[in-house]
């Protein structure tokens with residue numbers, strides 16, 4: 100994968116530096132006295148340490164493998180429906196991860212029908228607001244299961260994959276992203292209790308959309324992107340220029356087979372909460388997933404390569420060309 104080859108490249112540069120250093124060192128030892136050699140040795144050791152720090156710190160790229168580890172951790176917590184203990188543990192896991200990577204964390208708590216709902220929002224950077232969102236709650240019952248519709252959904256893909264992509268982005272997004280925008284990584288609760296016990300969909304994201312202090316330049320929602328057989332189409336209700344921008348990046352990265360620039364489904368998801376207020380919003384979803392809302396939406400269905408592709412597209416977008424100061428693209432809807 101892209102990130103691994105870059106990391107290997109950085110390690111290779113470090114090794115080349117070590118070899119170069121020892122060769123220079125051998126030449127000088129013959130020509131100069133002991134004291135001078137010692138001074139030189141200290142300089143070269145310093146140079147080597149500096150070079151290796153530069154190698155390891157400069158190229159932190161999205162890792163699908165690390166994202167997959169987040170999916171695993173979330174699945175180990177168990178099904179995470181709104182209001183459950185496991186849901187509260189997921190809130191802690193997300194908050195701790197964001198804090199570890201230097202994000203300012205806010206938990207938006209409120210009650211819906213007497214049930215506690217918690218969005219977690221990590222903020223970093225300055226400039227126009229960009230929201231990257233995913234829901235972390237899971238469906239309370241597997242109501243699409245072919246046999247048993249009483250059990251809850253583990254949600255490796257539906258609830259896990261989008262959350263994992265955002266958590267890995269929290270680790271890798273650097274100043275190229277946060278110097279040109281204020282980025283909010285929004286983890287929505289209560290997306291997936293829709294049509295159960297009178298609940299609507301997207302309760303958490305609706306709360307965030309209507310209480311936003313600043314209108315975002317755009318919102319991108321990531322949901323169900325971890326399927327091994329990954330095919331992501333334009334979603335009908337999404338802001339077209341934003342989808343086009345994302346799919347063009349995917350094309351440049353060589354992911355055209357997986358990001359197919361054709362419309363397929365119209366889906367109500369967390370991006371809808373922002374669209375209804377006239378904000379620019381796009382959904383990245385692979386809705387061709389046979390295990391959707393069944394007992395079988397489990398870790399074994401999730402591919403690190405699929406998470407990698409979505410992470411690469413988002414990282415490239417956010418760390419890419421400076422964002423227009425108006426925050427609105429020509430022809431936006």
Ligand SMILES: [Zn+2]
Nearest residue numbers: 238257291392
């Ligand atoms: Zn769902």
